Amino acid sequence: MKAIVLARVSTEEQKDAGNSLPAQVARMETYCRQRNFQIAKTLSFDESAYKTKRDDFDKIIDYIKQSKEKIIVCFDKVDRFSRNVFDKRVAYLYEMAMSDKIELHFASDNLIINSQISAVEKFHFGINLGLAKYYSDAISDNVKRANEAKIKRGEWLGWAPIGYLNVENENGVKSIIVDPVRSPYITKMFEMYSTGNYSMRKIKDFLDKAGFTSKSDKSAPMTISMINHTLKNPFYYGMMRIKNDLYPHKYPALITKYIFDKAQSVSAGWHKKPFKYASKPFSLRGMVKCAECGCTITPETSKGHIYYSCTNFHKFHAKRTYIPEKDLLKPLYDALESIQLTDDRVKELTEDLRQSTKNQNAFFMNTVKTLRAEYDKLENRINKLADDKYDQSITNDFYNKKFKEYTEKQGKVMEELAKHDKADKEYHITANTVLNLAQRALEIFESSEPQEKRQLLNFVFQNLELRQKNLEYKLKTPYDTVLLANNCSDLLPGSDSNRRPIGYTYPLIS
Incomplete structure (x- = not known):
């Protein structure tokens, strides 16, 4: 009978605990040889069994559907199959096994799911699925508690933003330090933008000329969206945003909150800023108002001379008066x-x-x-x-x-x-x-x-x-x-x- 060997890991800890992909494959190949199963396909992948989106596993189900003969689907343990009892894939493969279209074999658990399964074996399978889910939930709770403790200590949970570096000392303790090369550019970005005299496009031009690149791709320049995201990140003045809340962190700040607030104020009012005229520049263009009607005094050129007059938009004046x-x-x-x-x-x-x-x-x-x-x-x-x-x-x-x-x-x-x-x-x-x-x-x-x-x-x-x-x-x-x-x-x-x-x-x- 043909068999498919499936090996899966979702964490580095599982690899270190003897559950690496090669170790799983070796155990199941031995299991198949002892039972004279012909291994038609061996698949191994890194994928969480707790998430609802499992693209690699869905490809396996598609392969099983296309098969015209009964197949042995071999896992090392039940928790390599799924940690979520509500996963639709569990119910689907279980029903296929009950219909005698496939058999589910769990080598290390010494458990076989097929149409002749006994009530005790069904109970055994259900218990294993429940224990797998409990184990996953317990890990999730521990991670949440650990993350809460880290947040209270002012520790960032993910990758450091651009301008900082993730480091690890000889004892394996991870931390974040200031990037001596990139951090001055981040500070300069905030200082430039907070003045209100530089758009994000101008800041991008400045960074491009300096050879400043994105953190994820050293060959790609910073995009406008990256600059916008950076300028709105409170991490740089000492606060880390987690979901919708702010918490103080313990790492050195690159800017003051004053500069950050000024940058946010500029961003909020940027659409209100007057822009340069594309036409010929004039010394007083847009600077003088009519004291009588409040309209703008505008310039125009006639015979090589510049004259100013009220636009008279409100029809306040009987006629326009031109002043050199x-x-x-x-x-x-x-x-x-x-x-x-x-x-x-x-x-x-x-x-x-x-x-x-x-x-x-x-x-x-x-x-x-x-x-x-x-x-x-x-x-x-x-x-x-x-x-x-x-x-x-x-x-x-x-x-x-x-x-x-x-x-x-x-x-x-x-x-x-x-x-x-x-x-x-x-x-x-x-x-x-x-x-x-x-x-x-x-x-x-x-x-x-x-x-x-x-x-x-x-x-x-x-x-x-x-x-x-x-x-x-x-x-x-x-x-x-x-x-x-x-x-x-x-x-x-x-x-x-x-x-x-x-x-x-x-x-x-x-």
């Missing part, structure tokens, strides 16, 4: 000239800045010291909490509740530290930028291209409005203060209680 760009820019030129600082004034302000920096540094250091002390206090509480749990002096529910409370507080402290660190850096960067720009604002503006002029105007001015032929504007802080420092009272009709200019209206040439 050079006339519209004149008050802005004067304002840029008025905020220029002399070398002596820059030297004086630099000295003031140096003194202010000392006071600012003292405040920064005291604040950071307080926050770090708070973080260490929470860390000590977490350690004590773990000791109490191991001593069984507190319940698991109490441990979980307090652990979550302390780690959330630590996350908030780290967020505050990141904000103070960023503010400290930006304090120096912004102060130097203000002084340098104030010293050369007009020179930079005159030598720039239209697109660069737009960027500079956006940096210095706000609320540009055209009222009839008069341009109204406000200087952004701190350039309003620079204007005050230059004692340009002739340009300031008044100021508010914070000593900031409330605006200036410059009459245009008719």
Whole structure:
């Protein structure tokens, strides 16, 4: 009689326990020779017997269906056949055996299922299936408990995201470390995207030029979807997402939560961002509103000259008034000239800045010291909490509740530290930028291209409005203060209680 030999494993542990595919095949070949069965086919595969989708096993059933003679289907044990009593394949092959179309042989269990099976053998078969399912369920419970314990210890359960590496030490203990080659690019990705000045397409171009590839395929570049997935992964600031919940992990963070939140904010509002015009660039395009009807002041070219006018979308004006760009820019030129600082004034302000920096540094250091002390206090509480749990002096529910409370507080402290660190850096960067720009604002503006002029105007001015032929504007802080420092009272009709200019209206040439 012809026989099919089927060997299956689903875990590495089964291979190590003597249940490897070759070992199963050898035992069943011996079994078939002792009974003079002719082995027509030998099949072996790695596949879980507990899952409903078993493609390899379905191919075997198709082969049995096509056979015109009775076949012996030989397994090593019942649990190699199935661990799920509700598997439709179990019922199908069992019915075929009861119809005397096949026989199921389980070599190591010394069990044969055919049409002459006794009640005791049926009971034996059912018990073996039940024990196989219980064993699988018990493993599942143990895995769940082990995973829950790992999550509480801040351990990631799967493959590390790009920017990190899975490692294993000499004792077989697995962990995750920062990838020294890829991690700087991940940090740069978040920093670029959080500014709002780079789309994912631009970030992809940057990564492609740097030769940055995906983690799964070293020859393939990162795709837009991979970049999007990476930018939304909280793992990089210290939290791991498991299903729909976030848990703190123990591995080094590549970014701060502040940067991550900024990136999410940019992503959420990206569809609202204005995009560059494809047509000829203009210095004030899209920057000026009509003070009377709220419509945009748009540019157009006529006989080689640029003119601006209200779109008059709401039909507020009786007719459109056209103003040359050079006339519209004149008050802005004067304002840029008025905020220029002399070398002596820059030297004086630099000295003031140096003194202010000392006071600012003292405040920064005291604040950071307080926050770090708070973080260490929470860390000590977490350690004590773990000791109490191991001593069984507190319940698991109490441990979980307090652990979550302390780690959330630590996350908030780290967020505050990141904000103070960023503010400290930006304090120096912004102060130097203000002084340098104030010293050369007009020179930079005159030598720039239209697109660069737009960027500079956006940096210095706000609320540009055209009222009839008069341009109204406000200087952004701190350039309003620079204007005050230059004692340009002739340009300031008044100021508010914070000593900031409330605006200036410059009459245009008719």
